[in-house]
Amino acid sequence: MAYWLFKSEPDAFSIDDLAARAAAGEPWDGVRNYQARNMLRDQMRIGDSVFFYHSNCRVPGVVGLAEVSSPAYPDATAFDPAAHYFDPKSDPENPRWYLVEIRYLRHLTRTIALTELKDHADGPLADMPLIRRGNRLSVMPVTAQQWAFILGLE
């Protein structure tokens, strides 16, 4: 079972929004980056663990836990001209973009801020893309060691 981190802008979709979906989960549509797409499509499995991360906000950081709750399937918003993430080059016969659904598990008892994670940039979190400058991946892998360490900060 693998571990992941999903970024979301809380103004657009927050951990509270995910919690409101409850068991129904949320289709994580709109990912339009090939590296992220490959992880969604090829590597994620039902039951994988997810750190839910708030980006582009006052205190960026890990705010909750979720899990992958569906297999990967084509992101239909890419086929919809009215959708914000419409991509005319994604052919329904050969979809370019995929998604998984994620399901809320719980809030962390406190936000584990990016600044705090960076305190360990020379230690357990040295290889985490998240804390590297200029990182723009919206979905990224987390190692078992990183997962345990970050949860241990809670």
Next chain:
DNA sequence: GCCAACGTTGGC
């Protein structure tokens, strides 16, 4: 709001 860093696009 600024701006550095990055991925993508498209001309050549």
Next chain:
DNA sequence: GCCAACGTTGGC
């Protein structure tokens, strides 16, 4: 296939 221009991300 190179690479400059562009749009976007996201911390600060």
